[in-house]
Amino acid sequence: MLTAALIDRAVAAALDEDAPWGDLTSEALVPATATARAQLVAREQGVLAGGAVFAAAFRLVDPAVRVQSRLADGDAFAAGDILATVQGPARAVLTAERVGLNFVQRMSGIATLTARYVAAVAHTRARIVDTRKTTPGLRAFEKHAVVCGGGHNHRFSLSDAVMAKDNHLGVLTAQGLSVTEALQRAKAALPHTTHIEVEVDRLDQIEPVLAAGIGTIMLDNFTLHDLRAGVAQVAGRATVEASGGVSLDTVAAIAGTGVDVISVGALTHSARALDLGLDLRISD
Template identity: 45%
Template sequence: MKPTYLTQQSIAEFISRALAEDIGDGDHSSLASIPADAQNQARLLVKGEGILAGVELAGYIFNAVDPELQVEVLLQDGAQVKYGDVALTVRGKAQSILTAERLVLNCMQRMSGIATYTHHLNSLIAGTNAKLLDTRKTTPNFRIMEKWAVLIGGGVNHRFGLFDMIILKDNHVDYAGGIRQAIEATQRYLKEKNKDLRIEVETRNLQEVQEALATGGIHRIMLDNMTPEMMREAVALIGGRYETEASGGINEQTIAEVAKCGVDYISVGALTHSIKSMDLSLKAYKV
C-alpha cells in the first residue's frame, strides 16, 4: 500500500513540471540529429552498488514522454544491485528515449542513493525496536520522490509536511514561552479548528521532558541532541506513556548506541540531505 502522498496525480504533476523545466520548447539536440522515425533501444546500467530505487517512477516518465515506448523492467525497486547490472531496457522512438534519459537518471540516481543509505543505517540498528525516520530536510519539489526512496530502502516516513502533524520544536517552545504554554496553545488551536493532528514536542533536557509529561495531551516526545546517558534516563522517565524519538546529529557512528537507549524512532536528516547518488547510465545498444 502506497502512502497517501504518492498518488497518480502527484506523480504525474511532478513529471510534468520536471519535463517542462528540462525540455522547454523542445529537445533540439535530439530533434536536430535523429530522424523522427528512427527506432532504437537502450539499457539502464548500474555502475555502483546498493539498493535500486526509482524503477517504477522511470516507467511513468518514459510513458509521459511517449506512451509508445516499451519498458522491460529487469530489476525492481528495492533490489540489491552491483556494478554491471541492467535495471531495465527501453525500446521505441529514439528521440523519445533521449528526451526522457536525463530525468530518468536524475531521479533514479538520487533515489537509489537515498535507498542505499537508508538500508545501511537500518542494518546498524537491526535487533533493536527503533525505527528509522526521515525528516523534512528534502530537496524542494522533490520531497515525494525522496520520501518514496526512504520507504524503498526500508525506512519510515515522518510527517510529509507542516500540515499533517504538529511538531513543537525548540523555536516554537521558546516563542510560546515554554513547553506547557506551547502544548496548551496547540491543544486549544486544534479544538478551535476541529483538527485531529498528532502532537510531538521536542525536548532538550530532562526538565523539559518532565514538563511535557506533566502537561500531557501529546503523542510523542522528541529527545533532541541528548547524550546516550540522558536519553536512557528520559526513556525511563517517559515509561512508555508516549512514543519517543531521538534526533539531532545522529550518524552511522552513533546510531547503534542511540537505538540501544530504547527509543521508538530515530530521525536522521542525512537520509535525504547528505547522500551520494548512485552512478547509473542509459546506454544505446544493438540487438
C-alpha cells in the first residue's frame, strides 16, 4: 500500500504546508554554502516505522542531501540508538527536519504501540488488526506502521470488503426481510471472491448471520462471558472477531476467550508520537 509515489505525494504536500514560500529562518541565518551532518536518535525505546518517509522529506527538499538508514522498518531499538544519519546542504536539512520527524515519530509511535498489543496476546491465537479510524489522507502510512509493529491490516477501505454493521442491517430488515434473507441476497449480488463480515451486538443475532454463510462475524462490545459464549456458538463455522472496549489492560483477557481476531482502533487514533530527535552539526 505504501508506494514510493504515495510517499512522495504526501511528503511534498507536507513540505508545501510547512514552507509554502521557503524557510525564512534558514535562508536568513544559515549561509548557502554551509553543510550539515545529523543523526536521527531515539530518546526512548520503540519500533521503527517510516524510514523511507523520513528520507523522502530531505530528498524532496534537495536531492543533494543523503540519508543513510541504520535500521529497517519493523526493527526494535533502545533509547540512545542512532536510527539514521543525514548529510548535505544545511539549509535543506533544516527545512526538511520537522516534516521528516513528524512522519517518523508518528509512524514509529503506531508501530511501538502495536507491538505492545501483539506481545500482550502472544500466548493466544488471536491476531491484532487495525481499523479505518485513521488520519484522513494518511491511512496507508498508518496501516504500514501497524504491520511494522507485528499487527495485521483489516480492510483498507470501503471498496475492499463487505462489512455490515447495525445500520446496514437496519436498512435491509426495514424492507421486510429477515437478517438471513437480506444477507443471502447481498451475497448473491456480489462477486464470489468478496469477503463478507457482519457485526452483531447480541448473542441471539449470531445464528441468523451464520445461517447466511458469512465468513467473519464481529462480536461488538461483548462482555468476556458473552465472548466465550459467542466463540462456542460459532464453533468454527466463521472467523470470530472481537471489537470495542479494547485496551492494553483488556486485550489479553479478550484474546483468552478464544476469538480469532481483535480489532483495535486505538492503534491508529490514539498512538503517541515517539520521542525521536535530529542531532545536527553545521559547518562552513
